[in-house]
Amino acid sequence: MASIIDLIPQEAKLTPDALNMLKAQIQIQQYPKGTLLHQSGYMPTKSYFVKQGLLRSFVLDAKGKEQTFMFAPEGWIISDLGALTFQQSSQLSIEVLEDATVEVLTNDFFEISEGLLSKLGINISRLLIKRNMVLQKRIIMLMSATATELYQDFVTTYPDIMQRVPLKMIATYLGITPEALSKIRGEIAKNNT
Amino acid sequence: MASIIDLIPQEAKLTPDALNMLKAQIQIQQYPKGTLLHQSGYMPTKSYFVKQGLLRSFVLDAKGKEQTFMFAPEGWIISDLGALTFQQSSQLSIEVLEDATVEVLTNDFFEISEGLLSKLGINISRLLIKRNMVLQKRIIMLMSATATELYQDFVTTYPDIMQRVPLKMIATYLGITPEALSKIRGEIAKNNT
DNA sequence: CGTGGAGTTGAATACGATCAACACCGGTGG
């Protein structure tokens, strides 16, 4: 995955000037595993496009435990767009799970690109709507599915993530404890012998 | 709440022509309590802006039970924007909880208004981002909060809805059973004597 | 009146959380 610039639709045909304006908002960085890119409670100043490696965002629940909010493998953007847009402090923390090469985006990046694209008659909101759909699906799952169903859905939706992330983080992504997930896994393995 | 047209930012200063184009996508309708405005499994053809009354959307879970996805009182829009934008069938059904006066919007309404506004340099995506934040918050709650916490959060966030909808729908909105919610309520009442 | 849906309450059950013990590496330092 080369760059977030590649995600801009072909038909945009941005001028060199416009492209440069965007590129000025991007800074390539490398971070080792374990780096905390953003800490909850602060206003986000950057977003991260993953070129290589793996990031995750998480929140601290009422009991002080980390709950995984999302994973971001290659080609994904991780960002608290809401906090960023409305200048609020973010509940989310962002950390590096695998040594990563990321494009660090300034807070102006999205506004500028939306400005450029909307002038060209391209609606960027489709991306937001897609993200909406993902969130909506997750809510429906969390409301009505059992832990086993949640796990099975996760495995089929993100098969690669399974191999790359410690079990305990997947558990908190599903809103259950690591022990519970381990037992579910055991049960499923038993039934497939 | 007069019309969805009133939600268009002041600074837009749409031309009369533009306004008429939008108004042509709106049809005012009255529906009695109990009307099913949209059924899950079909592609949505309309969205609904609530002038008066109360709507809700819901899904059917794996066991065939209705799970409330959202409530829409006066001034809210109810719509499966994702399914609509990407021409998919919707998981959501939409029903009328209180006799309602709604503005029925064609599927073109959002595209047209985004087109009009983006030409004027106004970014409509803030609305989507706001919606994102609401969904995000709900996910975090569902992942880590107990039923009691979910209920208390609901009461403070939507105090008016509490009075207007049957308990069982609030229960499924929170992802719990009506019996459980009834007991939680009883406990809370006991502690406040 | 009578009927059916909504809400409450109780008993039994199931599911996941918690707590604890242990196995299994993957380092690190002696």
Next chain:
DNA sequence: CCACCGGTGTTGATCGTATTCAACTCCACG
């Protein structure tokens, strides 16, 4: 090279919370 260690995942026992099933009340509405 090996002993030690901490972190991760597994497994078991117990506990707590929410579900399920059932009975009952209370209205709203015919």
